[in-house]
Amino acid sequence: MHAVIPYVIAGLLFALGVYGVLRRRNAILVLMAVELMLNAVNLILVAADATIKSALGGVQPEAWAYPVPEPRAGAIFALFVIVLAAAEVGVGLAIVLQYYRLRRAVVLDEVALHEHDHERVTG
Amino acid sequence: MTVADALMLALGAIAVGSGVFVVTSAHLVRAGFYLVVSLGAIAGLYLVLGAELVAWVQILVYVGAVVVLLLFAVMLTRAPIGPSKDLDRPAAPAALIGGGVGLGLTVLLVDAFRWTEFELPPPGTGRRVGEQIFGAWVLPFEVLSILLLAALVGAIVLSRPDIGARPDPDAAARPDEPPPGPVDESAEVVARLQRIAARQSAAQERLRAQRAAEKVGGRLTHPDEIATQTATTREDVLKQKAHDVVFRAREAGPTLGQPDKTEISDSAARTIEGTSREIESRPIPDRPTRALPSGEAQDRAGNRALPKAPDQPGPDPDGEAT
Secondary structure, eight states: OOOOOHHHHHHHHHHHHHHHHBOOBBBHHHHHHHHHOOOOOHHHHEEEHHHHHHOOOOOOOOTOSSSSSSHHHHHHHHHHHHHHHHHHHHHHHHHHHHHHHHSSSOGGGGOOOOOOOOOOEEE | OOOOHHHHHHHHHHHHHHHHHHHOOOOHHHHHHHHOOOOOHHHHHHHHHHHHHHHHHHIIIIIIIIIHHHHHHHHHHTTTSSSOOOOOOOHHHHHHHHHHHHHHOOOOOOOOHTTOOOOOOOOOOHHHHHHHHHTTTTTHHHHHHHHHHHHHHHHHHHHHHTOOOOOTTTTOTTTTTTOOOOOOOOOOHHHHHHHHHHHHHHHHHHHHHHHHHHHHHHHHHHOOOHHHHHHHHHHEEEEHHHHHHHHHHHHHOOOOOOOOOHHHHHHHHHHHHHHHHHTSSSOOOOOOOOSSHHHHHHHHHHHHHHHTTTTTTOOOHHHHHH
């Protein structure tokens, strides 16, 4: 297996995510692009998990670096990142929907950051 | 070039290609579905790399939950079905930065790994990952669960307008202004509701005119005031009828503490055993029916008072059974 293939795929996906975040004006599409970036990071983690250990052939392993005999930390980090992405999407969509409820729009360019208006108590 | 390489190249092409459509498509919903394809291809890459559990969790969480959540948000923000014109900013700076990032990362990674080959590790099973999570990584796992709980609470607090809203300091300045509803309708919805209301009022008007024409026709057949009188008191008659039905059925029905008359007659009939003809001649016990007109209800009440009246000599299944 050539390790460069998954790494390059992950790099291209991350670049696509950056492009999408910068290009899109709709908040939901920006969240989709953020998902692409997070998946690129996950792919890097899993690929590193599969390849780095065999690359570290002659390196003496430190005792504190391997608390368990067979580390597969990359997959576990990927799981953690998936959970983080799920939480991020939940809170992000709650913010987007609340903003839509207040302003009838999800366009990020027109979010008024400088003016500060208090939210009103609506029954 | 092994099988794993070919698989990874194909899946990577699918992932990157549909990722391009995610960030360039003019349809919001299509962008979501291309995201499904891209994430599924990445799950295939995880499978090839030996991270089986991550692949299935990816399909469960991303394709099953996150994309569905995004599509729900697309629906709830009333996104248009067709292509949208104003989804994008000008492409030049984004393309510059994105291309720079992609080029830089690709050059860096290609320079780091060259075309060296690695042996694939044995595929990781869920058992191994589980042992690691609950062994070495149990503290981050618990912290992550607290983070999920916080995200849950935060999402609920954000999406309820009555929690945590500060009172408006300008509210005293304009007290007569009604507070805006949390969801007030857009212009097209208001127009549609008005159209529906107009159609309904037109239909009611037509019905009223029809009824007036009927009334005039009735007056022509009955030249006296009987027609108008019946027309006016028709409602009262109906009310009286309904009253009769309700209260007579209630009076004729079983009262608390007293055995029903049909029950008494049933037990009396069942004590005479061996003479099936006596049982056969017993009328069918009527069931309490509430929604009958008053005359029929009265009739049934009379039947119930005289249960052995042989006016219904139908064959009884109970009698045949005994």
